[in-house]
Amino acid sequence: MALFNNGLKGNIIGGLAIGIGTAILAPVIIPVLASIAKPLAKAAIKGGIAAYEKNKEVIAEVKEVIEDLVAEARAELEAGHIVEDVQKEG
Numbered sequence: 001m002a003l004f005n006n007g008l009k010g011n012i013i014g015g016l017a018i019g020i021g022t023a024i025l026a027p028v029i030i031p032v033l034a035s036i037a038k039p040l041a042k043a044a045i046k047g048g049i050a051a052y053e054k055n056k057e058v059i060a061e062v063k064e065v066i067e068d069l070v071a072e073a074r075a076e077l078e079a080g081h082i083v084e085d086v087q088k089e090g
Helices: 002-008 012-089
Strands: none
16 A cells, blocks of 8 residues: 555546546456356355255254153153042042
């Protein structure tokens, strides 16, 4: 940034030079950046989809385990209530 500190800051000539340089280089740089960014974006999207699918399977398995535990707990509670009701009646 020494270039800007040496007199081009606020200078019209410096601003024009940067603008013209950008206008000349942009048609060259933008396609190069796009050719690099597109495969990276595609790879990121593929990774996201793969992670989503894998997590969907894991979440389904966890849900099944939790449902089984809840069913077992309810069955034990119902069995406990029946034993308590019999003890109260007897």
